[in-house]
Amino acid sequence: MPDTISPGFEKLLSEPAYCQISTLMPDGSPQITQVWVDTDGEHILINTAEGRQKERNVRRDPRVAVNVVDTADAWRIAMVRGRVVDITTEGADDLIDQLAKKYLDVDSYPNRQPDEVRVTLKIAPERVNAIGLD
Amino acid sequence: MPDTISPGFEKLLSEPAYCQISTLMPDGSPQITQVWVDTDGEHILINTAEGRQKERNVRRDPRVAVNVVDTADAWRIAMVRGRVVDITTEGADDLIDQLAKKYLDVDSYPNRQPDEVRVTLKIAPERVNAIGLD
Numbered sequence: 001m002p003d004t005i006s007p008g009f010e011k012l013l014s015e016p017a018y019c020q021i022s023t024l025m026p027d028g029s030p031q032i033t034q035v036w037v038d039t040d041g042e043h044i045l046i047n048t049a050e051g052r053q054k055e056r057n058v059r060r061d062p063r064v065a066v067n068v069v070d071t072a073d074a075w076r077i078a079m080v081r082g083r084v085v086d087i088t089t090e091g092a093d094d095l096i097d098q099l100a101k102k103y104l105d106v107d108s109y110p111n112r113q114p115d116e117v118r119v120t121l122k123i124a125p126e127r128v129n130a131i132g133l134d
Numbered sequence: 135m136p137d138t139i140s141p142g143f144e145k146l147l148s149e150p151a152y153c154q155i156s157t158l159m160p161d162g163s164p165q166i167t168q169v170w171v172d173t174d175g176e177h178i179l180i181n182t183a184e185g186r187q188k189e190r191n192v193r194r195d196p197r198v199a200v201n202v203v204d205t206a207d208a209w210r211i212a213m214v215r216g217r218v219v220d221i222t223t224e225g226a227d228d229l230i231d232q233l234a235k236k237y238l239d240v241d242s243y244p245n246r247q248p249d250e251v252r253v254t255l256k257i258a259p260e261r262v263n264a265i266g267l268d
Contacts, residue, residue, distance in 0.1 A: 022199055029199075030198060063163040071208075081165060
């Protein structure tokens with residue numbers, strides 16, 4: 001049952017907020033990584049590369065948890081349980097550049113590897129626990 | 135196989151850093167919450183109350199993932215996989231006051247509930263992925 005992204009949460013996702021995503025390792029244990037984050041208004045969007053641990057994990061088990069927090073205010077935060085509903089290369093190269101603009105204020109993602117394939121994880125929130133995001 | 139807390143990671147843990155812990159729900163899906171954090175030099179210490187979701191989760195399955203990050207610098211960060219090796223009331227009331235001092239600069243934790251029992255989760259790190267923590 002999808003939960004919605006409120007206007008306040010959408011605003012936080014449009015800022016250079018900290019975001020942590022937890023995925024499940026092959027043995028079912030949790031893994032956590034800090035990532036850049038964006039939204040299309042309906043999904044939480046995270047950009048990664050094919051073959052990374054978290055990408056392999058969500059292909060096996062799409063269940064994730066995501067934390068998004070204002071770097072300057074611990075009380076503007078959303079803690080989310082959800083599911084990766086799509087893993088796509090479509091628009092993924094553009095998205096990593098947009099994220100580099102938002103987080104680093106540069107026009108092009110500076111750490112791109114020649115042989116990597118960027119993918120976007122689209123996460124449908126199923127339960128959003130938001131604080132300070134009216 | 136425990137991993138160690140480096141001097142640089144110990145320093146970060148002594149600061150009012152952001153910390154997120156991921157635990158496992160009864161159905162095996164990941165849950166994430168942002169928490170205050172401390173260390174005894176060997177374990178990551180998180181203080182919670184009996185009956186909270188994450189406390190119930192780690193009593194069932196002690197496997198956790200923990201992210202600790204400098205609020206002002208995304209490149210001072212540790213991403214940890216580990217295990218809760220002890221859940222104890224011993225010193226837990228003192229620890230929540232110490233955490234309130236560190237994070238809020240007050241002498242006593244202001245949100246204590248009359249009927250809650252504070253507990254400390256002691257997490258043994260098994261794999262530490264640290265950046266910028268020499």
